Structures are given as C-alpha cells and as structure tokens.
Amino acid sequence: MTRSAILSGLGTWVPPQVVTNDMLAAELETSDEWIRTRTGITRRHVASAGMSTGHLATEAARRALKSAGADRVDVVVVATSTPDRPCPATAPAVAAALGLVGAGAFDVAAVCTGFVYGLATAAGLIGTEVADSALVVGADTFSTILDPEDRTTRVIFGDGAGAVVLRAGDRRQNGALLGFDLGSDGTGVDLITVPAGGSEQRLSGAKPASADSYFQMDGPQVFVRAVRHMTGSVRKVLDAAALAPADISHLVPHQANVRILDTCARELGLPPERVVKNIDRVGNTVAASIPLALAAGAADGRMEAGQSVVLTGFGGGLTWGSTLLTWPEALDVVDE
Ligand code: COA
Numbered sequence: 001m002t003r004s005a006i007l008s009g010l011g012t013w014v015p016p017q018v019v020t021n022d023m024l025a026a027e028l029e030t031s032d033e034w035i036r037t038r039t040g041i042t043r044r045h046v047a048s049a050g051m052s053t054g055h056l057a058t059e060a061a062r063r064a065l066k067s068a069g070a071d072r073v074d075v076v077v078v079a080t081s082t083p084d085r086p087c088p089a090t091a092p093a094v095a096a097a098l099g100l101v102g103a104g105a106f107d108v109a110a111v112c113t114g115f116v117y118g119l120a121t122a123a124g125l126i127g128t129e130v131a132d133s134a135l136v137v138g139a140d141t142f143s144t145i146l147d148p149e150d151r152t153t154r155v156i157f158g159d160g161a162g163a164v165v166l167r168a169g170d171r172r173q174n175g176a177l178l179g180f181d182l183g184s185d186g187t188g189v190d191l192i193t194v195p196a197g198g199s200e201q202r203l204s205g206a207k208p209a210s211a212d213s214y215f216q217m218d219g220p221q222v223f224v225r226a227v228r229h230m231t232g233s234v235r236k237v238l239d240a241a242a243l244a245p246a247d248i249s250h251l252v253p254h255q256a257n258v259r260i261l262d263t264c265a266r267e268l269g270l271p272p273e274r275v276v277k278n279i280d281r282v283g284n285t286v287a288a289s290i291p292l293a294l295a296a297g298a299a300d301g302r303m304e305a306g307q308s309v310v311l312t313g314f315g316g317g318l319t320w321g322s323t324l325l326t327w328p329e330a331l332d333v334v335d336e
Contacts, residue, residue, distance in 0.1 A: 002171040004178070005123035005134070007325060009068025009165030011334040012295045013059035014045040014158075014282060021155070028151040035155045040258020044158025044283030046143045053161075054084040057139035058097040060161035060291070063334035064135060065098065068165035074131035076105040077122050079114030079138045079287040081316065082145060083107060086197070094137065104131070111192060112254050112315025113182075114138055114287035115162070119311075119323055120180040126168050137163040138287035145194055147214035156257070157215075158283030162291020174305050175328030181236040182321040188225065191218045192316030226260050229320035230312045231267045237310060237322040245269055249307035249327075250297055254314055255279035255289045264312075276302075286315070295333045303327045 020043045021032035035041055047056065057078050065071065076098075078091040091105035104125075110117040115138035122134035139161035146153050169176065194215050195201060196208035230253055238244060245268040253261055258279055265275045276297035285292055290311050297303055305327055312322040 003127055003129070003168055004171035004176040005126040005166040006169035006173055006175040007164055007177065007328050007331065008167045008175065009064045009070060010291065010295055010298065010331055011060050011063025011065070011067050012160070012162040012292050013056055013063060013335070014160040014292070015047045015051060015056065017046050017048050018043050019046050024155055028154060030151045030155055039156060040279050041155065041283045042280045045160055047141045047159045051141070052084045053080050053082050053139050053141045054090045054093050054097070056141065056159065056161035057090065057094045057137045057163070060139065060163040061094060061098055061135055061137050064163035064165050067332050067334040070133065070165050072100060072103070073133040073135045073165060074103060075122060075125055075134040076100060076103050077108055077118040077134060077136045079108045079110065079118035079136070080140050081109050081111045081114065081286065082140045082142060110315060110317060110319045112256065112284070112286050112289060113313040113317070113319040113321045114315070115290045116311060116313045116321035116323055117182065117319070119177065120182055120321065122166050123177045123180070126166060132168045134166045135163060136166065137161060138289070138291050140286035140288055142215065142286055145215045147211065150214065152219055153215055153217055156284050158285050160282055160285035160288040160292055162288045162295060164291060174326045176326055178324045178326065179237055179240050180321065180323045181233045181240070183229065183233060183319070185318045188318035191221050191225070191318065223257065223260060225318060226256050226314040227263045227267065229318070230254070230264050230314045233320045233322040234268060234310055234312050237324050241324055243308065247308055248274065248310050250274055250276055250303060250309045252276045252290060252293050252297060252309060252311045254312065255282070255293055256284055256314065295335055298331060298333045299335065305329045
C-alpha cells in the first residue's frame with residue numbers, strides 16, 4: 001500500500017447577502033453589461049456585520065465534516081489572506097468552534113492559491129503519518145479589504161468558504177490526491193497586494209497612504225500571468241503522472257475571470273464542458289474559489305468515480321499550484 005490522502009468530504013458556505021451587478025452600478029461608474037462581458041460575473045455574496053472569515057470557515061467546515069461523516073480530525077488548515085486578526089492564525093478558533101480543541105491548527109497564506117497549498121500541506125502531513133485525517137478550509141472575506149470606490153476590484157471579488165476532509169488511504173483508491181505542483185514568483189509582489197499593515201510598512205517609519213490599506217491589483221498583468229502559470233502548472237502536474245490534458249475529465253480552476261478560464265481551456269486544448277465554472281454566481285472568492293467550484297461541479301452531477309480531476313490556482317505572491325486526484329466513490333456535498 002502507498003499511503004495517500006483521500007478526498008472524503010466536501011462542504012461549502014456563502015453568506016446570504018447577495019450583491020448584484022446592478023447594485024454595484026448604482027454606486028460606482030460601471031454597468032451590469034461591462035461586468036458580465038469583461039469578467040463573467042453576475043452576482044457575489046458578501047459577509048454581513050458580525051461575521052468574519054472564521055465564521056464562514058466554520059460553517060463550511062461543519063458541512064465538510066458532515067459530508068465525510070467525521071466528528072474529529074487530526075489537523076485543521078485554514079487557507080486565507082483575510083484572517084480574523086493579524087495575530088494569531090484563524091485556524092485554532094475555527095477548530096475550537098467545531099469542538100476540535102487539541103487538533104493541530106494553522107493558517108496558510110497564498111491568496112487565491114491558498115487552498116491548493118493547504119491541500120498539499122495536509123496531504124504531506126497524512127503521507128508522512130503525522131496525521132491520519134485533516135480538514136482543509138479555503139475562506140476569505142475580501143469585501144473587508146476592498147476600496148469601496150475602486151470599481152476595478154469591487155466588481156470582481158465575493159466572500160465565501162469551502163472545505164474538504166482528507167483521510168489516510170491507499171493511492172490506488174478513488175479519491176486519492178496523486179500529485180502536486182507548487183510555484184511562486186515574488187518579483188510580482190506588487191501586482192496583487194495590500195501594501196500597508198505589515199512589518200515592511202510599520203518599520204518604514206512612513207505614514208501609509210490611505211489607498212495602501214486597501215487591496216490593490218494590476219488587472220491586465222494579473223490576467224496574463226494567471227493564464228501562463230495555471231496552464232503551465234496543469235501541464236507539470238499531468239507530466240509527472242504521465243498524463244496529457246486530454247486525459248482530464250474535469251479541470252477545476254480558480255475562478256478569477258471567465259475570460260481567463262476560457263483562455264486556459266483553449267491553451268490546454270480542453271473542450272469548454274470539461275472546465276468547471278461557477279464564477280457567474282459567486283465572483284472571485286479567493287481561497288474559497290476552488291472548493292466552491294468543486295462543489296458546484298459535483299452538485300451538477302458531472303463527476304463520476306474514478307475520473308481524473310485537476311484543481312489549479314493562481315494568486316498573489318505571485319503563487320500558483322495544481323493537484324491531480326481521482327474522483328471518490330460516493331461524496332455527498334453538503335452546502336445547505
Ligand atoms: N466598469 C467599467 N469600466 C471599467 C471597470 C468597471 N468595473 N473596471 C475597469 N474599467 C475600465 C478601465 O478603466 C479601462 O478604461 P480605459 O480604457 O478608459 O482606461 C477599461 O475598462 C479597460 O480596463 P482594463 O483594466 O484593461 O480591463 P480588462 O479587460 O483587463 O479587465 C479586469 C479588467 C480586472 C476584469 C481584468 O484585467 C482581470 O480580470 N484581471 C485578472 C484579475 C484577477 O483575476 N485577479 C485575481 C487573480 S487571483
């Protein structure tokens with residue numbers, strides 16, 4: 001037997017408050033038509049007062065545990081770049097809210113690639129027998145860091161959370177995570193960033209400009225790099241398994257922009273129906289994006305046991321990463 005992490009549960013939660021394109025157009029110089037045609041987004045969910053990233057993460061994690069029929073796990077990993085507090089990590093509080101005091105718990109910060117990095121970390125802990133089970137949550141509330149007056153970012157991002165349960169099993173079992181590709185290019189640090197609030201700015205002695213406390217993104221640069229690195233990463237993870245893009249039944253990419261997803265599909269030679277998309281309903285939900293898309297794909301009945309599925313992400317850092325898995329035998333996604 002070759003020990004591997006097996007996908008055993010999947011749950012999601014988005015806050016009930018919906019913001020439509022028309023609602024944004026009432027506040028900003030934009031339109032439903034521009035947002036739909038340039039990004040593919042029609043609406044997004046936004047956290048309400050009294051919530052936090054940890055709240056969303058806990059709701060999704062509770063559903064993932066139910067989906068897996070599990071009441072405990074050894075490790076809780078929360079991928080987020082909007083933690084509840086700058087210090088400490090959000091994961092221990094999420095674990096406590098789930099009744100999992102005592103489990104190992106820590107955050108992973110890789111922005112939109114965070115969920116893939118979290119999966120790789122948890123799969124490594126399971127593979128090396130540090131843990132027999134893990135909960136990996138991707139959760140973000142980007143609504144809390146967007147400049148309310150910045151139409152280029154406000155229209156793109158939404159809040160949400162998605163979670164999976166991994167259990168130790170055999171690599172030949174359906175549901176096994178079979179390989180990872182992870183990468184970064186820190187020379188692109190300024191392309192996706194909140195410049196203020198960290199040690200760099202605090203130690204600079206300079207008072208930050210008010211825009212520096214908000215999220216900033218160079219959209220066109222990010223667009224080009226997202227396509228380059230997601231396609232490159234998918235090819236790498238497939239090469240390592242001696243597979244070609246044609247062998248993938250479903251590609252579940254980070255939902256950055258529908259035009260990015262379509263370009264990736266074209267460059268990989270994948271028919272559009274093999275690429276899972278739910279960006280129209282939730283926008284770009286950062287670390288929650290991949291598990292929310294995975295749940296949407298599973299919910300529409302397209303996944304069959306044993307099929308090859310690739311998850312791929314790209315985000316701030318810059319970071320990127322992919323994983324190859326087989327779809328498990330029976331997985332009841334819990335999203336209510
Ligand atoms: N409504 C109306 N017009 C807008 C707008 C909005 N919400 N946002 C930008 N524009 C305008 C720009 O000001 C610009 O006007 P100009 O030509 O008069 O200067 C024009 O639209 C084109 O702007 P540009 O930034 O070149 O548009 P784009 O086609 O690249 O689309 C993004 C912008 C942000 C949607 C696109 O670049 C993108 O999706 N990038 C990737 C973002 C992403 O995925 N980030 C997360 C990565 S993990």
